[in-house]
Amino acid sequence: MRAMxxxxxxxxxxxxxxxxxxxxxxxAIVRVTLAxxxxxxxxxxxxxxxxxxxxxxxxxxxxxxxxxVGPSVEDLQVGDRVMVPFNVFCGSCWFCARGLYSNCHNVxxxxxxxxxxxxxxxxxxxxxxxxSQYVRVPFADVGPTKIPDWMHDEDAVVLTDAAxxxxxxxxxxxxxxxxxxxxxxxxxxxLIAAQSSWLMGAGRVIVVDHLQERLEKARTMAHAxxxxxxxxxxxxxxxxxxxDYLGADVVIEAVGAEADGNFLQQVTGTKLKLQGGxxxxxxxxxxxxxxxxxVSVVGAYGPIPNAVKFGDALNKGLTLRMNQTPVKRQWxxxxxxVRNGHLTPREVVTHRxxxxxxxxxxxxxxxxxDGCIKPLILPDAA
Amino acid sequence: MTSTDVPGDVPSAxxxxxxxxxxxxxxxxxxxxxxxxxxxxxxxxxYPRLQYPADTxxxxxxxxxxxxxxxxxxxxxxxxxxxxxxxxxPLAGLSGVIRRYAYAxxxxxxxxxxxxxxxxxxxxxxxxxxxSFVSLRPDVPAxxxxxxFTRGAVRSRRGRSDVRHQLLDPxxxxxxxxxxxxxxxxxxxxxxxxxxx
Numbered sequence: 048m049r050a051m052x053x054x055x056x057x058x059x060x061x062x063x064x065x066x067x068x069x070x071x072x073x074x075a076i077v078r079v080t081l082a083x084x085x086x087x088x089x090x091x092x093x094x095x096x097x098x099x100x101x102x103x104x105x106x107x108x109x110x111x112x113x114x115x116v117g118p119s120v121e122d123l124q125v126g127d128r129v130m131v132p133f134n135v136f137c138g139s140c141w142f143c144a145r146g147l148y149s150n151c152h153n154v155x156x157x158x159x160x161x162x163x164x165x166x167x168x169x170x171x172x173x174x175x176x177x178x179s180q181y182v183r184v185p186f187a188d189v190g191p192t193k194i195p196d197w198m199h200d201e202d203a204v205v206l207t208d209a210a211x212x213x214x215x216x217x218x219x220x221x222x223x224x225x226x227x228x229x230x231x232x233x234x235x236x237x238l239i240a241a242q243s244s245w246l247m248g249a250g251r252v253i254v255v256d257h258l259q260e261r262l263e264k265a266r267t268m269a270h271a272x273x274x275x276x277x278x279x280x281x282x283x284x285x286x287x288x289x290x291d292y293l294g295a296d297v298v299i300e301a302v303g304a305e306a307d308g309n310f311l312q313q314v315t316g317t318k319l320k321l322q323g324g325x326x327x328x329x330x331x332x333x334x335x336x337x338x339x340x341x342v343s344v345v346g347a348y349g350p351i352p353n354a355v356k357f358g359d360a361l362n363k364g365l366t367l368r369m370n371q372t373p374v375k376r377q378w379x380x381x382x383x384x385v386r387n388g389h390l391t392p393r394e395v396v397t398h399r400x401x402x403x404x405x406x407x408x409x410x411x412x413x414x415x416x417d418g419c420i421k422p423l424i425l426p427d428a429a
Numbered sequence: 430m431t432s433t434d435v436p437g438d439v440p441s442a443x444x445x446x447x448x449x450x451x452x453x454x455x456x457x458x459x460x461x462x463x464x465x466x467x468x469x470x471x472x473x474x475x476y477p478r479l480q481y482p483a484d485t486x487x488x489x490x491x492x493x494x495x496x497x498x499x500x501x502x503x504x505x506x507x508x509x510x511x512x513x514x515x516x517x518x519p520l521a522g523l524s525g526v527i528r529r530y531a532y533a534x535x536x537x538x539x540x541x542x543x544x545x546x547x548x549x550x551x552x553x554x555x556x557x558x559x560x561s562f563v564s565l566r567p568d569v570p571a572x573x574x575x576x577x578f579t580r581g582a583v584r585s586r587r588g589r590s591d592v593r594h595q596l597l598d599p600x601x602x603x604x605x606x607x608x609x610x611x612x613x614x615x616x617x618x619x620x621x622x623x624x625x626x
Contacts (some may be wrong), residue, residue, distance in 0.1 A: 054554070054557065054558075054561075054568055054572075055554035055557070055558065055568065056455035056554070056601075056602070057570070057571040057572070057598075058568060058569065058571060058572050060566075060572060068453050068623050070497070070516060071492075071493065071495040071513055072493055073492070073493070076520065079443065094550065095545075096530060096545045098546045098549065098550065099546050099550055100517075100518040100524075100550075100553055102517070102518045102557075103517060103518055104517070119493070121485060121488075124551055132470075135513075135599065136485075137492050137512070137513065138483075138485030138486055138487030139485070139489055139491065139492065141481065143485055143487070144481060144482055144483055144485070145479040145480060145481045145482075146475075146478075146479065146480035146481075146483040147478075147479070148483075148485075151515060152511070153492055153511050153512050154511055154513050154514070155430075155511060155514070155600055156498075156501060156502070156503035156507055156511045156514045157502065157503065157504055157532070157543060158504050158506075158537055159506040159507055159537060160537050163513075169515070169517075169518070170546070172513030172514060172515045173514065173516065173517050174515035174517060174576075175515070175517040181445040185490075185513050186487075186513070188486045188487070188488070189486045189487050191576055210469070215475060218473045218474070218475040218476070219475070221470065222510070223470070224451075224465070224468060225451035226451075227451075230588070234508040238546075243467075245457070245461045245463065245465075246463050246464065246465070246466045246467040247465075247467045247470075247473070248464070248465050248467075248468045250451025250452060250457070251451060255482075257589065257591070258589070259588060261442065270460065270461050272592075274597045277588070277589070278588075282437060285544050290441075290442070291440040291441035291442060291447065291448060291449065292441065292442040293440070293441050293442040293447070295444075299522075307590065307594075308590070308595055310594060313591075313594040314594060314597065318594065318597050318598075318600075320547070323514055324474075328442055328591045337442075337497050341476075348545050350537065351540075351543050351547075352530075352540070357470060363479050373475070375473060376474050376480075376483075377474050379474070379476070380473075380474045380558050381474075384463060384466065384570055387462075387463060388463075389462050389463025390463075393506075397598040406572035406573040407571070407573045407575060407576045407580075408570075409572075409573055409574070410572070410573025410574060410576050410577075411580050413580070414576075414579075414585070415585065415589075415591075415593065416556040416576060416580040416581060416582055416585040417580040417581050418585070419577075427507055
């Protein structure tokens with residue numbers, strides 16, 4: 048089969064690999080029909096995630112068709128069209144039994160601090176991902192869901208992570224009716240977080256970014272006000288002005304470990320790798336939220352420490368809430384919202400690349416060329 | 430003193446209530462598709478955080494163990510290799526030795542664990558780069574650069590503040606390669622001189 052392969056920081060290519068095999072009785076092999084590149088894949092691509100091995104196939108956002116099932120699989124059959132949550136999870140450990148699917152303890156021998164994730168280094172379990180023609184899907188009776196007939200494939204693939212994470216991020220914000228919500232980052236997660244904030248009763252939603260096409264998308268798709276941080280010497284001061292010097296009731300950090308906006312943090316974090324990425328957005332969230340407010344963090348960070356202003360979070364009495372998204376827990380309600388047109392995941396998609404051109408897709412997405420917000424990968428396109 | 434006594438230029442943060450109330454439900458519902466559909470916090474999918482017992486589809490109390498766990502690296506914070514695990518890219522070479530030591534010696538709570546894994550990553554990369562140089566498909570410092578000429582690189586970056594640090598990318602990407610080639614040249618020269626006496 049053809050698969051994306053990591054060759055070191057800033058280097059990927061497509062190679063022939065063996066089609067994955069059933070390795071556990073509850074495995075399925077899925078033929079990937081559509082995959083996506085996530086903003087968090089760029090952390091791997093830039094060499095920020097420890098234990099990212101040469102030869103690894105990335106990709107935790109994918110849908111496909113069941114090609115083969117293990118002997119204990121009961122709920123899926125060959126030929127089923129499935130969407131697969133980015134979490135690999137067993138469904139039976141202490142954490143899964145309580146709905147914390149992203150914190151599963153039975154699927155990642157390499158770390159206890161993070162669960163299993165497809166195609167996201169050995170720090171999350173060493174599973175090859177879905178930017179390929181086939182992928183091994185453990186716990187086939189637990190993770191995947193058959194794609195509803197009415198659902199568009201591009202909605203389905205965005206729901207496997209980015210959209211679910213945006214919706215989850217709004218929930219972590221514990222939004223109350225009338226709250227002012229600031230969303231940092233107008234990427235796919237931030238855009239859905241902004242849409243979701245309205246569903247939870249926000250009175251005002253402000254999205255912060257600096258890329259014009261993304262800010263425009265925040266206005267049209269998410270009906271949000273926007274702040275271009277490049278226009279301000281200090282965007283935190285502007286956030287305070289915009290909220291009558293209170294600060295936002297809720298800030299959703301939808302950027303993660305490679306935030307722009309501070310040259311020193313960028314250079315030390317993402318270029319020289321002297322810390323675990325650049326926590327600019329996290330610090331803006333802590334500074335920009337009101338005292339006693341809530342910061343929801345759904346931007347991705349790795350295990351290496353960051354220079355975060357924890358003292359300000361303490362002294363402001365903030366509630367900090369965060370997790371990787373337990374995706375499948377979000378889906379039943381999200382499916383209703385998508386069907387009703389309240390959430391529109393596929394609106395974030397801007398580019399579609401054949402698998403053979405995935406190196407170009409990564410560079411375009413990484414450098415934010417050509418207005419790229421969300422690139423999809425077509426494994427079988429010529 | 431009542432709120433009407435507060436001067437108009439005093440912002441909300443300094444008085445009891447927000448001075449500009451949020452728009453009404455009717456106004457928001459008219460403007461925003463689905464506004465308030467998840468208004469009740471207790472009716473949101475992630476509330477409460479712990480939902481026991483979750484309906485997961487698992488028919489087992491503990492999963493059947495996947496074969497092949499013998500010798501597989503694991504965090505020492507785990508009691509054993511988890512019953513299911515990834516089998517992609519098993520440890521190999523010098524990078525494998527470094528990574529195995531990181532897993533066996535240091536817990537996830539120790540920075541040394543992660544720093545050794547990062548060192549392992551860089552060694553792994555160079556092991557593969559060197560091998561690629563004697564193959565038909567040698568590695569290059571960066572891939573996908575064709576799009577710099579086909580996807581509006583100049584137009585896309587115009588006016589963006591992040592261009593300042595993107596200028597460092599060539600240094601970050603090429604630096605190790607230049608250093609590697611330089612080191613190899615110096616090494617060969619030294620070797621040749623030593624051989625010549």
